[in-house]
Amino acid sequence: MTKKAFITGITGQDGSYLTELLLAQGYEVHGAVRRTSTLERSRLAHLYADPAVYNQRLFLHYADLDDPTTLRRVLIKIGPRELYHLAGQSHVGLSFEIPETTCEFTAMGTLRLLEILRDLPEPPRFFHATSSEIFGKPEQSPQTEHTPMAPINPYGCAKAFATQLVRVYRASYGLFAVNGILYNHESPRRGENFVTRKICRAAATIKAGRQDKLKLGDISAQRDWGHARDYVRGMWLALQHPTSDDYIFATGKLHSVQDVLEQAFAAVDMDWRDHVETDPGLMRPAEPLQLVGDASKARSVLRWTPQATFAELIREMTLSELQSQ
Ligand code: G4F
Numbered sequence: 001m002t003k004k005a006f007i008t009g010i011t012g013q014d015g016s017y018l019t020e021l022l023l024a025q026g027y028e029v030h031g032a033v034r035r036t037s038t039l040e041r042s043r044l045a046h047l048y049a050d051p052a053v054y055n056q057r058l059f060l061h062y063a064d065l066d067d068p069t070t071l072r073r074v075l076i077k078i079g080p081r082e083l084y085h086l087a088g089q090s091h092v093g094l095s096f097e098i099p100e101t102t103c104e105f106t107a108m109g110t111l112r113l114l115e116i117l118r119d120l121p122e123p124p125r126f127f128h129a130t131s132s133e134i135f136g137k138p139e140q141s142p143q144t145e146h147t148p149m150a151p152i153n154p155y156g157c158a159k160a161f162a163t164q165l166v167r168v169y170r171a172s173y174g175l176f177a178v179n180g181i182l183y184n185h186e187s188p189r190r191g192e193n194f195v196t197r198k199i200c201r202a203a204a205t206i207k208a209g210r211q212d213k214l215k216l217g218d219i220s221a222q223r224d225w226g227h228a229r230d231y232v233r234g235m236w237l238a239l240q241h242p243t244s245d246d247y248i249f250a251t252g253k254l255h256s257v258q259d260v261l262e263q264a265f266a267a268v269d270m271d272w273r274d275h276v277e278t279d280p281g282l283m284r285p286a287e288p289l290q291l292v293g294d295a296s297k298a299r300s301v302l303r304w305t306p307q308a309t310f311a312e313l314i315r316e317m318t319l320s321e322l323q324s325q
Contacts, residue, residue: 004078006124007031008065008113009086013189014129016043018084018232023047023057025236030078032063032071032087043189065109072116075124082239083124085113088158091193092133093284095155103158110162114169114177125176125239126166132183132224132250132291134160142294145181145246152286167246176244180235183250183293186313187228188320195257196225196317200264204321206275207268214275217282219257224292226251227308227316237302250293251306263314268322 005022009015010031022029031044047053048060061078063071065087075083088106089095095102110128117123135143136152149160163179170177190197195216202214226249234249261272298304308316 002026002028003082004028004030004080005082005084006075006078006080007084007086009088009129010060011042011044012086012090013043013187013191013228014086014185014232014235016189017187017229018086018235019044019047019058021232021236023053028057028059030059030061030074030080032074033060034064035062065105065112068112068116071113072119075116075120079122080124082127083113083117084127084129084235084239085110086129088129089155091191092153092155093282094193095153095158096285099154102154103161106155106158107161111165114165114175117175117177118169118173123175125178125244127178127180127235127239128162128166129235130163130166130179130181131156131159132181132293133288134163134181135288135291137289138291141290142250142252142292143248144294145248145297152288153284156288163246170244176239178238178244179246180231180238181246181248181293182231183224183226183248183291185226185228185231185249186317188317189228190317196260196314199257199260200314200317201321202275203264203268203270203272203318204325207270207322208325210325212275213277215277215279215282216257217279217284218287219261219276219278221287222254222256222290224250224252224254225260225310225313226306227313230306230308234298234302234304237304238298241302245301247298247302247304248293248295249298249304250295251310252292252294253310254290254292255310259310260314263311264318267315267318
């Protein structure tokens with residue numbers, strides 16, 4: 001029988017890579033889209049335009065986390081075996097501007113989904129894409145699945161709430177529910193307001209002579225950056241394991257925003273120092289410290305290892321931007 005998967009956030013970076021992976025594995029893929037989603041311009045456009053795929057093996061449904069009745073109806077009708085919950089307001093900086101929307105969508109949206117699953121006669125295996133931001137200012141570095149949560153921004157608080165509820169529903173109702181604690185993961189499909197894409201895009205545009213300056217916030221900030229394609233493979237592996245658990249997905253290596261600048265501008269033979277300006281308006285009220293993950297558990301239990309290096313990732317992103325100039 002064909003395996004069916006359902007994805008919230010299917011039009012995002014991770015949703016598009018996960019859809020490709022699942023289709024390649026022979027799944028029938030269903031995704032929830034908001035009525036406002038512009039599919040023609042989305043990261044799924046190449047699949048949407050393929051008559052052998054769209055409405056044959058890939059199906060999109062109008063459903064939203066703030067409309068649980070519709071979501072319940074769609075899930076009952078499809079009966080997926082796996083559910084990947086990737087949707088949410090994912091911009092940390094923006095979560096300071098719109099904390100209520102962030103919590104409504106990311107925290108309450110996840111709770112609503114768990115409540116729907118709890119009532120289904122045969123609930124699907126559930127993957128929750130949570131974030132290193134739950135650790136905020138962590139007590140230990142690198143972090144493991146046992147590091148206490150200490151979020152320092154509205155986004156991290158919303159994710160911490162949702163992460164703990166996934167644990168509660170797993171323990172209390174026996175749901176097959178996984179928290180994937182994902183560290184930063186990027187690709188040419190990354191949203192333009194995240195720092196890696198912003199830098200790679202600017203490097204290419206400056207090279208093409210159509211931009212001169214790039215304004216950034218804190219360039220000393222450090223993150224554990226990997227490739228999104230590697231992380232969606234981890235999501236899938238986590239749902240194939242016989243039991244559900246929490247897993248860190250990370251490279252275990254810290255790099256600074258300045259390292260991204262160096263790699264991206266080197267890829268186009270330029271010096272970033274000639275073009276970068278600091279904008280105090282882009283500084284965040286609080287920055288996490290030493291967010292770097294220990295993915296030993298995913299490595300030993302799921303046989304997951306990230307393939308792409310930081311240098312390969314930034315080069316791929318910059319060259320992709322050059323091509324679209
Ligand atoms: O690219 P960022 O916006 O990613 P951030 O805040 O780490 O969040 C991402 O990763 C999390 C962990 O996986 C996810 F949970 C979350 O959903 C999202 O995917 O910023 C990275 C760093 C920050 O320290 C930020 O202050 O870059 C710094 N930065 C410096 N200048 C900037 C800028 N960030 C952005 N977006 N824009 C700037 O101009």
